[in-house]
Amino acid sequence: FSDGPLAGKHVLVTSGPTHEPIDPVRYIANRSSGAQGTALAVALRDLGARVSFVTGPADVPPPEGVEVHAVQTAQQMLAAVEGALPADAAVMAAAVADWRVATASDSKMKKVGSGAVPALNFVENPDILRTVAQADQRPKLVVGFAAETDDVVAHATAKRARKGCDWIVANDVSPATGIMGGTENAVTLITGKGAETWPRLSKGETARRLAARIAEALE
Numbered sequence: 286f287s288d289g290p291l292a293g294k295h296v297l298v299t300s301g302p303t304h305e306p307i308d309p310v311r312y313i314a315n316r317s318s319g320a321q322g323t324a325l326a327v328a329l330r331d332l333g334a335r336v337s338f339v340t341g342p343a344d345v346p347p348p349e350g351v352e353v354h355a356v357q358t359a360q361q362m363l364a365a366v367e368g369a370l371p372a373d374a375a376v377m378a379a380a381v382a383d384w385r386v387a388t389a390s391d392s393k394m395k396k397v398g399s400g401a402v403p404a405l406n407f408v409e410n411p412d413i414l415r416t417v418a419q420a421d422q423r424p425k426l427v428v429g430f431a432a433e434t435d436d437v438v439a440h441a442t443a444k445r446a447r448k449g450c451d452w453i454v455a456n457d458v459s460p461a462t463g464i465m466g467g468t469e470n471a472v473t474l475i476t477g478k479g480a481e482t483w484p485r486l487s488k489g490e491t492a493r494r495l496a497a498r499i500a501e502a503l504e
């Protein structure tokens with residue numbers, strides 16, 4: 286049906302933040318908009334890939350023409366990702382919450398008065414990227430993202446090794462860049478061969494470049 290360099294290939298994309306419940310009406314989240322992950326899903330689709338798009342509650346709607354798996358929490362995201370394997374490539378652009386509340390309350394937590402405040406205990410969430418990179422059904426190409434505010438290349442290179450992924454797309458999310466929540470991105474692609482810094486581009490153009498590189502790698 287589709288043509289293009291990724292025709293016949295299945296690519297998994299994670300995107301957006303996760304929401305980790307505190308009680309039925311409250312949650313812990315982060316500022317990820319889902320814009321870069323969504324642009325990637327579009328670019329991969331446009332090159333002919335079958336895209337499984339596993340998304341947390343993002344600001345932008347999911348694209349047409351991809352298989353959408355909408356989730357809230359990191360644990361749900363991991364289950365959806367594992368359910369979508371096998372894939373030829375996996376691109377993990379989601380900003381997964383590192384921690385969740387150990388025991389979310391089943392009922393809304395009430396103010397008890399007299400200034401008393403609740404204490405929240407956290408436990409670590411599963412690392413979805415690392416899990417996929419070590420899975421029996423490991424995709425041929427596993428790509429992670431790294432949002433950094435300093436020493437971008439050094440931190441991202443270390444992250445590539447720690448996670449066991451093939452590439453890291455590192456971006457500088459210092460508040461002054463306006464990248465988080467903005468329409469542009471400035472990335473450095475870390476592969477086994479070293480670091481390549483790309484110019485500041487729209488998130489759409491960044492996605493098209495990355496999708497083209499993924500197509501090349503899967504050839």
Ligand code: C5P
Nearest residue numbers: 377378379381410411412413414429430
């Ligand atoms: O460790 P850090 O969160 O900086 O790593 C970022 C990369 O790891 C991103 O690709 C992100 O999607 C992925 N990740 C994940 N599961 C987590 C934490 C991060 O897949 N629990």
